[in-house]
Amino acid sequence: MKRVLITGGTSGMGLSATKLFLEKGWKVIVVDINKEKGNKLIKELKEKGFNEVYFCKCDVSKDEDVKALFNYTMDILGGIDSIINNAGIWTGGMLHETKEDAWDKIFDVDVKSIYLTSKYFIPYMIENGGGSIVNTASVSGMYGDYDMAAYNAAKGAVVNLVKAMALDYGKYNIRVNNVCPSACKTPMFLANPKEVINEFNNKNPLKRICTPLEVAKAMYFLASDESSSCNGINLEITGGLNIHTGQPVQ
Ligand SMILES: NC(=O)c1ccc[n+]([C@@H]2O[C@H](COP(=O)([O-])OP(=O)(O)OC[C@H]3O[C@@H](n4cnc5c(N)ncnc54)[C@H](O)[C@@H]3O)[C@@H](O)[C@H]2O)c1
Numbered sequence: 134m135k136r137v138l139i140t141g142g143t144s145g146m147g148l149s150a151t152k153l154f155l156e157k158g159w160k161v162i163v164v165d166i167n168k169e170k171g172n173k174l175i176k177e178l179k180e181k182g183f184n185e186v187y188f189c190k191c192d193v194s195k196d197e198d199v200k201a202l203f204n205y206t207m208d209i210l211g212g213i214d215s216i217i218n219n220a221g222i223w224t225g226g227m228l229h230e231t232k233e234d235a236w237d238k239i240f241d242v243d244v245k246s247i248y249l250t251s252k253y254f255i256p257y258m259i260e261n262g263g264g265s266i267v268n269t270a271s272v273s274g275m276y277g278d279y280d281m282a283a284y285n286a287a288k289g290a291v292v293n294l295v296k297a298m299a300l301d302y303g304k305y306n307i308r309v310n311n312v313c314p315s316a317c318k319t320p321m322f323l324a325n326p327k328e329v330i331n332e333f334n335n336k337n338p339l340k341r342i343c344t345p346l347e348v349a350k351a352m353y354f355l356a357s358d359e360s361s362s363c364n365g366i367n368l369e370i371t372g373g374l375n376i377h378t379g380q381p382v383q
Contacts, residue, residue, distance in 0.1 A: 134158060134185065135158075136162075137159050137160070137162070138217070139162070141164070141269075142163035142164055142171075143163060143170040143188075144165070144319065145321055146319055146352070147217070147220065149345035151178075153349045157353060160185040160186070160210055161187070165191070167190075168188075168190040171190060174188065175188045187205075187209050189206070193220045193246035193249065193250065194241035199246075199250055199252070202253070203254060213254055213257065213258070213264065214264050215265045215357075216266045218250055218267070218268040218269065220242060220246060221269060221321075222238065222239055222242045223321055224281075226281075226283070227282055228282035228283070231283045239283050239284060240283075240287050240290070243290075244294070247268055250266075255307065259302075259307070263308075265307065265355065266298065267311070267352050267355045268309070269314070270367060271314060272314065273315075274287075274288025275313060276375060295310060295311045295365055299365025308355075310355040310366050310368065312351045312370060313367045313369045313371075314343055314348045314370040314371070315371040315372070316342040316343075317343045322342070330342075338372055339372035339373065
C-alpha cells in the first residue's frame with residue numbers, strides 16, 4: 134500500500150484528496166492545524182471502514198511542527214511515498230494596503246510550508262528510492278488578479294519553485310508537480326458573497342467553477358505512477374477561464 138500525507142486534508146480540496154486516496158487504497162496521514170476537524174474526520178472515515186487513515190495536528194508553517202510530523206509519519210507508516218502540500222490561506226488587497234503580518238503569514242503558510250516538508254521528508258525520499266510531491270499552487274500564481282497582490286506573489290513563488298525542485302530531485306526519482314486551480318467550490322471560496330460566486334460561474338467557459346473532487350483527481354494523477362513522466366508541471370484546472378485573448382465577441 135502506498136503512503137501519502139495531505140496537508141490541509143480536513144477541508145476543501147484536501148478533504149476530497151483524503152477521500153480519493155483512501156478509495157484508491159493508499160494509507161493517508163491527514164495533516165491540519167484544526168485538531169477538532171481532524172479528529173472528527175478520522176472518526177467518520179473509520180466508521181466508513183477506512184482503517185489506514187491517521188491525523189496529525191500540525192501548523193505547516195512551523196519548523197518544530199513539521200519535524201514532529203516527520204517523526205509521527207515514520208512511527209506510524211514507516212515511510213512515505215507522496216506528499217500533497219495543499220494547506221493554504223488567502224488574503225486580499227492591493228500591495229500598499231497589505232498589512233505586513235498578512236504578507237508574512239501567507240508566505241509562511243503557502244510557500245515556507247513546502248520548504249519545511251521538503252527539508253524533513255526529501256532526505257528520506259532520496260535514501261529510499263524516490264517519491265512524488267504535489268503542491269497546490271493556483272492559476273493566481275501564473276497570472277495576475279485585481280486586489281490579490283500577496284496571494285498572487287505567494288502562489289507565483291510556488292509556480293516557479295516546482296521547476297527548481299523538479300530539476301534538482303529528478304535524479305533521485307522524486308517527481309514534483311503543481312495543481313493550479315482557479316476558483317473552486319471549497320469553504321475558502323464559498324466564503325465570498327453570492328453575487329461574486331455567480332460572477333465566477335458565469336465568466337467560466339464551462340459556466341461553473343471547478344469542484345474539489347476535480348482538483349483531487351488531478352492531485353492523484355500527479356502523485357501516482359499514472360503520471361510517471363510528468364515533472365515540474367503546473368497543471369491548470371480552470372475550465373478554460375484563462376485561455377481567452379480578452380477580446381470582445383465580434
Ligand atoms: N478555493 C479556491 O478557489 C482555490 C483556488 C486555487 C487554489 N487554492 C488553494 O488550494 C489550497 C486548498 O484550499 P481550499 O480552498 O481547499 O481551502 P480550505 O480553507 O477549504 O482548506 C484549507 C485547509 O488548510 C488548513 N490550514 C490552513 N493553515 C494551515 C496551517 N498553517 N497548517 C496546517 N493546515 C492549515 C485549514 O485548516 C483548512 O483545513 C490552498 O493552498 C489554496 O490557496 C484554492
